[in-house]
Amino acid sequence: MEVTTVPTSPIAGQKPGTSGLRQKTKTFMSEHYLENFVQSTLDALVAEGVPVKGGTLVISGDGRYHNKTAIQIIIKMAAAAGVGRVWCGDHGLLSTPAMSAVIRTRSRGLAGMAPFGGFILSASHNPGGIDEDFGIKYNCENGGPAPEKVTNLIYTNTTTIKEYKLCCGLPEIDLSAPGSYTLGGGAFRVDVFDCVEDHMGLLQQVFDFGAIKALFAREDFSFVYDGMHGVQGPYAKKIFVDEFGAPASSLMNCEPKEDFGGPASASHGHADPNLTHAVELVARMGLNKEGREIETTSEPPVFGAAADGDADRNMIMGSRFFCSPSDSLAVIVANASCIPYFAAGLKGCARSMPTSCALDRVAEQLGIPYFEVPTGWKFFGNLMDSGTDAFPGKPVYTPFICGEESFGTGGDHVREKDGMFAVLAWLQILAAENPDPAKPIVGVGDVTKKHWEKYGRNYYARYDYEGVDKPAAEKMMAAMVEAQPALIGTTVDGMKIAKADMFEYHDPVDGSVSKNQGVRFIFESGSRFVFRLSGTGVAGATIRMYLEEYAAPGADLTKHAFDVVKPIADIALKISKLTEYTGRTEPSVVT
Ligand code: G6P
Numbered sequence: 001m002e003v004t005t006v007p008t009s010p011i012a013g014q015k016p017g018t019s020g021l022r023q024k025t026k027t028f029m030s031e032h033y034l035e036n037f038v039q040s041t042l043d044a045l046v047a048e049g050v051p052v053k054g055g056t057l058v059i060s061g062d063g064r065y066h067n068k069t070a071i072q073i074i075i076k077m078a079a080a081a082g083v084g085r086v087w088c089g090d091h092g093l094l095s096t097p098a099m100s101a102v103i104r105t106r107s108r109g110l111a112g113m114a115p116f117g118g119f120i121l122s123a124s125h126n127p128g129g130i131d132e133d134f135g136i137k138y139n140c141e142n143g144g145p146a147p148e149k150v151t152n153l154i155y156t157n158t159t160t161i162k163e164y165k166l167c168c169g170l171p172e173i174d175l176s177a178p179g180s181y182t183l184g185g186g187a188f189r190v191d192v193f194d195c196v197e198d199h200m201g202l203l204q205q206v207f208d209f210g211a212i213k214a215l216f217a218r219e220d221f222s223f224v225y226d227g228m229h230g231v232q233g234p235y236a237k238k239i240f241v242d243e244f245g246a247p248a249s250s251l252m253n254c255e256p257k258e259d260f261g262g263p264a265s266a267s268h269g270h271a272d273p274n275l276t277h278a279v280e281l282v283a284r285m286g287l288n289k290e291g292r293e294i295e296t297t298s299e300p301p302v303f304g305a306a307a308d309g310d311a312d313r314n315m316i317m318g319s320r321f322f323c324s325p326s327d328s329l330a331v332i333v334a335n336a337s338c339i340p341y342f343a344a345g346l347k348g349c350a351r352s353m354p355t356s357c358a359l360d361r362v363a364e365q366l367g368i369p370y371f372e373v374p375t376g377w378k379f380f381g382n383l384m385d386s387g388t389d390a391f392p393g394k395p396v397y398t399p400f401i402c403g404e405e406s407f408g409t410g411g412d413h414v415r416e417k418d419g420m421f422a423v424l425a426w427l428q429i430l431a432a433e434n435p436d437p438a439k440p441i442v443g444v445g446d447v448t449k450k451h452w453e454k455y456g457r458n459y460y461a462r463y464d465y466e467g468v469d470k471p472a473a474e475k476m477m478a479a480m481v482e483a484q485p486a487l488i489g490t491t492v493d494g495m496k497i498a499k500a501d502m503f504e505y506h507d508p509v510d511g512s513v514s515k516n517q518g519v520r521f522i523f524e525s526g527s528r529f530v531f532r533l534s535g536t537g538v539a540g541a542t543i544r545m546y547l548e549e550y551a552a553p554g555a556d557l558t559k560h561a562f563d564v565v566k567p568i569a570d571i572a573l574k575i576s577k578l579t580e581y582t583g584r585t586e587p588s589v590v591t
């Protein structure tokens with residue numbers, strides 16, 4: 001195979017964020033942009049001693065615009081770097097959790113073929129299309145996102161890069177169906193395989209598929225799933241329709257599309273499962289975008305769920321009921337013993353700091369170690385790998401369940417959040433709650449309400465202010481931090497501030513310290529508000545304001561969350577002076 005060396009020069013701003021490098025698609029399509037990043041990554045891996053030469057590399061994405069072209073380019077670059085085998089999901093698709101599953105498990109029984117890592121082409125829940133977003137993220141041999149040490153090295157390489165290498169002469173690989181291609185006289189091989197099989201195989205070890213199938217067989221069980229035209233479509237078809245016997249009509253928007261079904265301004269196109277963007281699902285479940293009940297012509301299904309573009313996020317709904325991600329996490333942990341993988345007992349659980357404290361009450365009652373980590377899935381990864389070769393001698397926290405308010409839920413079966421995992425966990429819980437087909441069906445709302453009666457309810461909402469001027473947002477955050485010490489002990493609108501700080505995390509596994517992880521104000525009552533700047537946006541800044549109020553068992557648990565936290569929002573707006581700094585009077589999204 002002839003290797004071509006192409007001279008290039010550094011392109012500014014190729015610093016991978018929380019979830020890899022994200023940019024406008026046209027930027028990724030511009031000369032050398034993708035190539036510079038990929039070469040910088042491959043060079044960083046070689047420098048780190050990763051066995052790139054002769055090794056196996058996985059390359060796939062969420063199907064957004066430019067996915068297929070990018071894969072062909074990376075295949076040619078991998079060949080030039082001496083990679084021995086490239087693995088791709090069919091149609092160039094792998095959901096983010098499926099990529100993690102492939103890296104961790106596909107090589108079982110194939111000695112020496114375990115991938116050293118994988119490139120995921122995705123900008124997650126950001127819209128896709130030529131005028132929208134694209135992204136690339138590198139995951140390591142444990143199936144989790146590259147640690148900061150590696151991403152920093154990648155970034156340094158992007159600032160000094162002079163050339164990249166590719167095998168121009170390689171033919172385009174047919175990604176449209178499974179197949180194997182031996183190239184360069186046997187030195188290089190590409191395998192295209194069914195994108196669902198590895199992930200589903202792993203999930204079958206976690207869950208009791210038979211019990212879930214019996215739930216689907218009930219006459220009074222009904223189900224709807226919104227793939228939002230992201231990567232989840234094939235997974236939803238195989239698992240819900242082929243395995244569980246759901247009617248094909250229960251799948252909405254399950255054909256992957258390069259623009260996720262249309263311009264992001266319309267009701268489609270923004271594959272982010274929340275009350276604002278999952279318009280069709282939310283209406284079908286009998287709610288409006290504030291989560292309030294609406295008139296429907298027919299009874300909403302018992303269970304509804306959705307995924308984002310790369311299917312690591314999830315939204316869980318019942319008939320006329322929205323289960324907040326924070327509640328969903330707490331309910332799954334409280335009921336984990338009905339899931340075979342967790343039947344012998346959970347050894348750990350965790351939430352991100354802005355996620356509601358509902359999980360803490362469950363973990364305390366069950367006596368399970370629990371952790372509050374900064375936003376970002378990587379912080380859970382260390383806890384899951386504790387006690388393994390990566391961190392020998394540390395306590396073991398697996399089996400482990402974790403989640404975030406940002407619609408992410410997962411376990412230690414992979415090293416990414418997993419939208420399908422969350423849905424199956426809920427289906428398993430419903431299967432366990434409905435052992436007798438003669439009794440009326442118990443749904444998501446019933447299970448969650450029963451949970452609140454036992455543990456109390458953490459009323460919760462998040463306000464997002466998107467596309468804000470970045471310097472203004474940063475000034476607002478800095479001013480709040482400065483004001484915090486003087487505000488402790490004072491009373492605002494009848495609420496006494498007991499604690500106020502900038503959240504800092506001391507990782508119990510690797511000892512690292514992460515500062516500046518969000519401004520917290522905690523009231524005497526346990527209610528709180530938190531401010532963070534989003535780490536996943538592409539343009540300007542997004543301010544996130546998280547609001548929470550605890551109601552103990554016995555209190556009124558049936559109010560609407562948005563109404564309950566409104567007074568806290570007013571205090572948060574007063575203290576932050578958000579309108580003064582940003583000119584914004586209304587949030588762009590409330591969820
Ligand atoms: C990604 C990460 C999540 C994180 C989320 C936060 O989805 O994988 O772990 O919670 O980003 O996004 P934000 O925009 O709030 O920084």
Ligand code: ZN
Binds near residue numbers: 096124125308
């Ligand atoms: Zn995602």
